[in-house]
Amino acid sequence: MNLLSGPPTVVAAGVDVFSTALRAQGAEVHEVDWRPPGFGDPADLATLALDRRRAAANRAAVERVMAAGSQLVDVRPAREVLGLADRTLLHAGPPIGWDDASGPLRGALIGACLFEGWADTVEDAEGLLASGGVALDPCHHHRTVGPMAGVTSPSMWVYCLEDPVTGGQAFCNLNEGLGKVLRMGAYGDEVLTRLRWMRDVLGPVLQAAVRSTAEPLDVKAVLAQMLQMGDEGHNRNRAGSLMTLRELSPAIVEVDAPSSDIAAVLRFIGGNEHFFLNLGMPTAKLALDAARDVPGSTMVTVMSRNGTEFGIQTAGTGDRWFTGPANTPVGLFLGDYGPDDANPDIGDSAIMETYGVGGFTMAAAPAIVRFVGGTVPDALATTERMYQLTLAENPAMQVPILGFRGSPTGIDVLAVARTGWLPQINTGMAGRVAGTGQVGAGLVQPPQECFEQALAALAQEARAAA
Amino acid sequence: MNLLSGPPTVVAAGVDVFSTALRAQGAEVHEVDWRPPGFGDPADLATLALDRRRAAANRAAVERVMAAGSQLVDVRPAREVLGLADRTLLHAGPPIGWDDASGPLRGALIGACLFEGWADTVEDAEGLLASGGVALDPCHHHRTVGPMAGVTSPSMWVYCLEDPVTGGQAFCNLNEGLGKVLRMGAYGDEVLTRLRWMRDVLGPVLQAAVRSTAEPLDVKAVLAQMLQMGDEGHNRNRAGSLMTLRELSPAIVEVDAPSSDIAAVLRFIGGNEHFFLNLGMPTAKLALDAARDVPGSTMVTVMSRNGTEFGIQTAGTGDRWFTGPANTPVGLFLGDYGPDDANPDIGDSAIMETYGVGGFTMAAAPAIVRFVGGTVPDALATTERMYQLTLAENPAMQVPILGFRGSPTGIDVLAVARTGWLPQINTGMAGRVAGTGQVGAGLVQPPQECFEQALAALAQEARAAA
Numbered sequence: 001m002n003l004l005s006g007p008p009t010v011v012a013a014g015v016d017v018f019s020t021a022l023r024a025q026g027a028e029v030h031e032v033d034w035r036p037p038g039f040g041d042p043a044d045l046a047t048l049a050l051d052r053r054r055a056a057a058n059r060a061a062v063e064r065v066m067a068a069g070s071q072l073v074d075v076r077p078a079r080e081v082l083g084l085a086d087r088t089l090l091h092a093g094p095p096i097g098w099d100d101a102s103g104p105l106r107g108a109l110i111g112a113c114l115f116e117g118w119a120d121t122v123e124d125a126e127g128l129l130a131s132g133g134v135a136l137d138p139c140h141h142h143r144t145v146g147p148m149a150g151v152t153s154p155s156m157w158v159y160c161l162e163d164p165v166t167g168g169q170a171f172c173n174l175n176e177g178l179g180k181v182l183r184m185g186a187y188g189d190e191v192l193t194r195l196r197w198m199r200d201v202l203g204p205v206l207q208a209a210v211r212s213t214a215e216p217l218d219v220k221a222v223l224a225q226m227l228q229m230g231d232e233g234h235n236r237n238r239a240g241s242l243m244t245l246r247e248l249s250p251a252i253v254e255v256d257a258p259s260s261d262i263a264a265v266l267r268f269i270g271g272n273e274h275f276f277l278n279l280g281m282p283t284a285k286l287a288l289d290a291a292r293d294v295p296g297s298t299m300v301t302v303m304s305r306n307g308t309e310f311g312i313q314t315a316g317t318g319d320r321w322f323t324g325p326a327n328t329p330v331g332l333f334l335g336d337y338g339p340d341d342a343n344p345d346i347g348d349s350a351i352m353e354t355y356g357v358g359g360f361t362m363a364a365a366p367a368i369v370r371f372v373g374g375t376v377p378d379a380l381a382t383t384e385r386m387y388q389l390t391l392a393e394n395p396a397m398q399v400p401i402l403g404f405r406g407s408p409t410g411i412d413v414l415a416v417a418r419t420g421w422l423p424q425i426n427t428g429m430a431g432r433v434a435g436t437g438q439v440g441a442g443l444v445q446p447p448q449e450c451f452e453q454a455l456a457a458l459a460q461e462a463r464a465a466a
Numbered sequence: 467m468n469l470l471s472g473p474p475t476v477v478a479a480g481v482d483v484f485s486t487a488l489r490a491q492g493a494e495v496h497e498v499d500w501r502p503p504g505f506g507d508p509a510d511l512a513t514l515a516l517d518r519r520r521a522a523a524n525r526a527a528v529e530r531v532m533a534a535g536s537q538l539v540d541v542r543p544a545r546e547v548l549g550l551a552d553r554t555l556l557h558a559g560p561p562i563g564w565d566d567a568s569g570p571l572r573g574a575l576i577g578a579c580l581f582e583g584w585a586d587t588v589e590d591a592e593g594l595l596a597s598g599g600v601a602l603d604p605c606h607h608h609r610t611v612g613p614m615a616g617v618t619s620p621s622m623w624v625y626c627l628e629d630p631v632t633g634g635q636a637f638c639n640l641n642e643g644l645g646k647v648l649r650m651g652a653y654g655d656e657v658l659t660r661l662r663w664m665r666d667v668l669g670p671v672l673q674a675a676v677r678s679t680a681e682p683l684d685v686k687a688v689l690a691q692m693l694q695m696g697d698e699g700h701n702r703n704r705a706g707s708l709m710t711l712r713e714l715s716p717a718i719v720e721v722d723a724p725s726s727d728i729a730a731v732l733r734f735i736g737g738n739e740h741f742f743l744n745l746g747m748p749t750a751k752l753a754l755d756a757a758r759d760v761p762g763s764t765m766v767t768v769m770s771r772n773g774t775e776f777g778i779q780t781a782g783t784g785d786r787w788f789t790g791p792a793n794t795p796v797g798l799f800l801g802d803y804g805p806d807d808a809n810p811d812i813g814d815s816a817i818m819e820t821y822g823v824g825g826f827t828m829a830a831a832p833a834i835v836r837f838v839g840g841t842v843p844d845a846l847a848t849t850e851r852m853y854q855l856t857l858a859e860n861p862a863m864q865v866p867i868l869g870f871r872g873s874p875t876g877i878d879v880l881a882v883a884r885t886g887w888l889p890q891i892n893t894g895m896a897g898r899v900a901g902t903g904q905v906g907a908g909l910v911q912p913p914q915e916c917f918e919q920a921l922a923a924l925a926q927e928a929r930a931a932a
Contacts, residue, residue, distance in 0.1 A: 401867060404836075
C-alpha cells in the first residue's frame, strides 16, 4: 500500500536517459552503475560470480599483497644469487625463444653475450643465440624481475630484497640509466663499457655500503613516500631515486674505495632518475609472490611482457601463463623517433601496476604526462577508473590529491571482464630494431586475450573444485 | 530595436540571486564577479585605479621578478660577506628592539651571544642585549633573509647567491634542521653544539664543495622542479633538499676532509627536509630585490615578520616598512604543544609567498596538509584564490595539477584591497617562551593593517607624482 500512497523511489540500472527524465520531474532515483559484461563466456562469468571461495580468497590474496614489506638486504652478482647455469640468460615476460624474440630483446641478448665474453662479435653472438647455445628463461621463474628486455646475465649484480613478513626474496639487476642501454636493446661500446663499470665499481661499492648499514633500506617506505612527491613509481622515479641516494650516500662515502670511484658512484646514481625502479620492481614482486597459490582467487599476480607477447598469472592458477600479442605503447618520443620506431610492449616492470602503482597512481604524479603523454585530467581519471578493476585500496600507498585515498590494488580478472576496462600501464618504449635503445615513453594496455584466457582457466578450476 | 526583438542578454554583477533566477527562465546571463572593495579609502582606491603609471609599472616589476635567476656561487662566514660590525646581530622582519622582541627572537639573540662568546651565561646575554650592548638590524637591510627568528651572527656561514641577470646578490644562513634550533628560539647546549659543528665542519666543507664545482647550482631550477615533486617551497622542501644533496654530494666527497666528517655532512643534509629552504629564500629575495624602486608599482616586494610585527614593502615605496601586529598561525602541533604555546608569526620566510610559491602553490603540494593542517580541497582552493591577488603567472614555476599553470606571482596591494583577501602563508610555529624551539606548523595571514598603510602611502605617492 505504501508503494502507491508515498512518493516513488526508483532504482535505475544502465543508461541514464530514464533516471535523467525522472529527476527532471523531481523523483528520487538511485542509479546502479551496471553495464553489460565486457567479455567472457556467460557460463564462466556465472561460475566465478557464484564461486563461494572467491570473496575470501581474493581478500586473503590482496591482504597478503598489502601486508608484505621490502628491505634491501644485499647486492650480489647474479651468478651467486640465482644459481644460473653458465650460458643462461634471464629475460622479461613469459617464456620465449630467439626465433620469436623482438629487436630489443635480441639486442639485449647479444649485448649480454658480448658482456659475458661468450662471443667476440655481434655476428658470433647472434649465431650462438640462434643455435640454442644459450639457455633463455623468464626472470619471473627465478623470483627476479627486469625492466624492459630484463636480460640478466651471471656477471651482473642484483639487488637482494627480503620481505620481513614472509621471509620471501626477490631480485633485480641495477639500472643503467636512459637512452642507449642494454635493457632497451642497445649493445654498442658505450653500453658494454658502462656494464663493465657497473660490474667492477658500482656493484662492489653498493654491496659494501648496503652491508655496512645497520638498518636495511625500507624500500616499501620509500615507494610510499614517492607517491607523496609526484612519482608514480614506474615511469617517474625522481623522488625515489633521490631518497635512495640520500639513504645510501653516507655509507657509500665510507666504503674503502678511491674517492674518485665514490664520486663517480654518487654522480651515476644522482644522474639517473630511474635508479629506484630496479628497487621498486622487486618490492612489488615480493608482495605479489606472497599472494601466489590462493585457490579461488581471481587476482592477478603477474603482468609482464617479452616484447612479443604479454603474459599474466593469477593467484588462483599458480605459475600458468596466459598470453596474447603485446600492444605497442602510444606516447611521446625522444629526438627524431616516431611511432614507427617503437617496439611492442616489453618488460617485467608492469609488476608496478600489478601492485597498484605506476599507471594506477598516475593521479599522484600529474607531471608525468609531460613524459608519457596525455593530460592531467586523464591522469586523474585513469586512477579513478582503476579502482573499478581492483580489490582494495592500499593504505600504505596513499594518493594525496585524492584526499590520501589508498592506491587501487589487486587487479581482479572478474572485474576486468565485467567492466571491459583493461589495466593502464605506463612504460618506456624501446626501438624495435636491435641496437637502437630507448625511443620514448608512453601508455599501453594488455591485450584482452590474456584476461579472456585467465577467466576461462579460473572458471574451469572453480568447476573442478566445486 | 534589436534590444526588443531578440532574446535578452543580461550582464549581472554582484550577488547571484538575480542571475540564478534569470537562468531558471532560460535567459543567457553573463556574470561579473564584482564585490565591494574589501578596504581602503575610496579616494585612495580611485587614485590608484586611475594612476596611468600603474599598469606598466606593475608589469615591469613582476617581469623583473620572473626574469631573475639564482645561482649558488659561494658559502662564506657572515662576518666576511656582510661586513657586520662586531656585536651586531641580524634578525627577521621589520626593525625591532629587545624590549619589544617576542620569546623566540629573544631566545635566538641570547643563543647567538653565547655562540659568539659575547656572554657566558643566559643572564649575561640578556643583560648585554637589554643594555643595548648588541646592535640589532633586520636581515632585509643587508640583502639577507633568515627563516623564523632569522638571527644571523658574524661567525655563522651564509650561502652567497647571485642573479646572473642583474648581478644582484642575496644571502642566507645555513638551516639547522627542526625542533630545538636557534631560529625557533632555543639556545640550549645541543643548539650551540650544532652551531659550532656547522661553523667548524659544515660551512668549510660546503664552501670547498661549492667552489670546486664548475657549474654553480641553479637554485631557481631546483625550486621549479620542486613544484613538480610535491613541494611548495616554504614548509615542504623535501624534494628540494634531496636535489641539493644530489647536486652537491659528488663535490662534497672530493673535499679534502676526514671521511667521517664527509659522512656526517651527508647525514646532516640528508636528515634535514628543510635544508633547501635557506637556498629558496635568497632565491626569492634576489627576484624581489630586482623589482625594487619601480615608481607607480603597487606590487609587494617584502612580507616579513619579527615575531611581534608583520611588515611589508612595495616596489613603489622603496625601503619603507608598513607594519601591523603579527597574527598567530593556526595549524598542527608537535608532541604535547598546543595553541597556547605558539608565538605570533615570525620569520623572513614569507618571502616565498611574496615570490608566488609556498602558501601560493599549496596546490602543488597536497601532502603538506598533513604538516600545516587543512584539507586537500583547501590547498587547491588557496592557490586558485591567490591568482586573484597577483599580477602574473610565473611560467618558470608551474603547478602540474592545475594543468601546469604558472604560480600566482606579484601580490598587488590594490587587488588585496579590492578583494579583501589576504595572502596565504605557510609557516613554522615557534614556542612563545624563549628557549622552547619549534612547537608546530600552520597557516597564517598578514594583518590587513599593513596593506591599508601601504595603500594609503601608494596613493599619496601617486598624487604627488601626478
